[in-house]
Amino acid sequence: MAYTSEENYNPEDYLKDTLNKLDIGFVKVSNDDIILNHNLTFNKIFGYNHEKDLFGTKNLDYWLNSEERNKFREVLFKNGIVKKYITPAKKLDGEMIFLQITFKLNKNSKGEIISSEGIFIDVSERIKTEQKLKESEEKYRVFMETAKLEDLKASLYEKDLLARIFMDNISGFVVLLRPSTREIIAMNNYAKDMGGIPGLTCYSTIGQSENPCPWCLSPKLWKTGEAQHLVVDALDVTWDTYWNPISDNLYLHYGFDVTDQAKREKNLKELNQIKSQLLRRASHELKTPLVSIKGFTDLLLKLKTEEFQSKSLPIVQEIKDGCSRLELLVNDIILASKLESSQIILSKSLENVSELIFSAVKVLKGFSHARKQKILFDLHEEMFTMLDKDRIQEVLTNIISNAIKYTPKNGTIKLKSKTSKGYFVIMIEDNGIGFTSEEEKNIFTQFGKIERYGQGFDVVSEGSGLGLYIAKKILTKHKGAFG
Template structure:
């Protein structure tokens, strides 16, 4: 305070007033405070010093706030400049007001090329990409959420790259800006494309193999049935048993081939769907009725808690397949004298069907594998098996069928011996 007084007071006397003079003081209780002083000197009619008017204001809290703000701005600036991600700051008119060094590396343009230029005027984005970016920015300005964008971009040297843009609306010094974070995902896109090509090849191979296997299987089955029909009296009991086993084996193999083909067609999106207005409740009851005999072999009670009538748009045969598979799975892994509960509930415009059992349950690792193609889970030695053989494609096929109907399928389980609940949703009528 004394130092400020000695240096500033002569100037104060000369000017006759002072504004916003800041200095520190030590208060009576020993604490320090920051003071702002505004003063004015009054003179009499002879221009002799008369008095000084002064206003002292404690600005300690304000200075603390300013210091915190400075530190925050420095942290943001450090993060901004040192971020490995490209960060571009755009005003609400689309003009670039700031960018970090990672932006220069990503785009090939230096700061001077980017700053104060409108995003629309740069050759960085293709026309269709630019339209998507503008729509995204408008959503943010209108106070709505904007999804991240994956767009094609062209660097200064003409290289075509894929980038993902994550944009958000931020405030700096009471002004609104759009902060866009850009990542180069060219390699990811390349890997995705290669994986899609591999998946397509796999689907084509499965489809072709399935068709190639069908003919000999049909021949074996047909000739076996013909032998049994025409020459059964010539064979002894053991030969007849062997021929029956061959016939049953070809039927099982035919089922596997059909499942394999269906799985391949669903995965490649080649399946043709013909949905119609159907009663989901009726279909659930029909599936349960067909499987009551199987449930009785285990003395399992199937409890229905479903709406009387649920009219939705779906393909009956496909959804029948989903419901049947979920119920068979529940019977397979529920202990004797157990219970299976089937429910329907409305959630928004969707209808959710659940199949709950009190059986073997699922581990975290098993839940991860469930809906994958060939994701069969082997759980021998539990003492609950009833000889229902699976292909490992049932849940994968169910998932694809439900998703092609615009729904979702998922499972919940608290772990081993805690039971499982499988859910699937189907979209209802929109208002």
């Protein structure tokens, strides 16, 4: 599908069209685990004709076993999201495959779960390769323990035998190297096909003439004997490579062609960029009418208040307040998408962080007073550093606002500072409700808001769920961090 003008551009069609071009499955299911929607890649992965509509079928039918599916749903409904979950599944013809799944719950405005949806990719080849490698490494360990080939001064026959015992049938290159010279002691057929020759060095045979070759670029290993894992590009291929010291005189080096996986990850990044563009575009489209509605509402309240009936005035005020909340959400979405796509450029100047903290507290003074909270200070008088004043002010306002929201009425909030290894450390302590270790993992993600609505806590649960995500992005651009 092509989009040639603004008039025939439809964000939903564009996103669906993009998903169907990628080897990424998409599925949406009801609370009863019935499929509500899916894309063409879903059919492709599970072996169905692309014209087959699987709407209304049971999601359980595609899991290899119900126990694994129940375990997955338990994690999903506990955390609200599951990322990169590896599980076996079954195709239409009964063949077992492995999927990597990312799923999330969908909620309505009341916080009720109405459905769940997510994406998945087929990682069967990767899982099979890893299993084969583990089996091969175990064979090698047993061989070395029984053969006790400590000095490695073995015959060519013994070297070839060593390669056949634990290296063949691996869909990647495996090489035994002598660390002092990089001489190839033994290798599998995959490495031989790449040009490797036993008795010669890896950098002079496997398609490379320079010294060392890309696969020898493992400084930790060669200098300290420490194992290393790197993803490198060589010979127009992306390799997932590993170096492991077996003994002082023997290193095991193996790698796998992950070019297709790297392309899929690139496609996922592009999809993420499309998502950000869609959010940004939709947000801008929402912002224009919001500004108009809010402006006319302000005008009505200013010029026509006396003409409203007593029952009408609160309704108009509620419209204004609703517009203000939506405007904040739209602004957060636009800023988050800009940060995600690195469109924000910092304008740094020398500023006193202490003054920015006091300014943020002053802005929130009415909020904290309304909740009858005390804010205590133990700050350095001067904390000068180079920063973007407006952005850091936004970060400080956000985290102090969160402390006020999630600290019960009559609570106490303490703002402290210290220096550590050339950094200023700002600490915020409160006697709020806190959060679990699982919640801690999600609070800096997009829409990773901690839900406390209806749980009996005296806290304020309103918010877009983007505040801390934005704050972390801004702090990271300043080479700072949350601790």
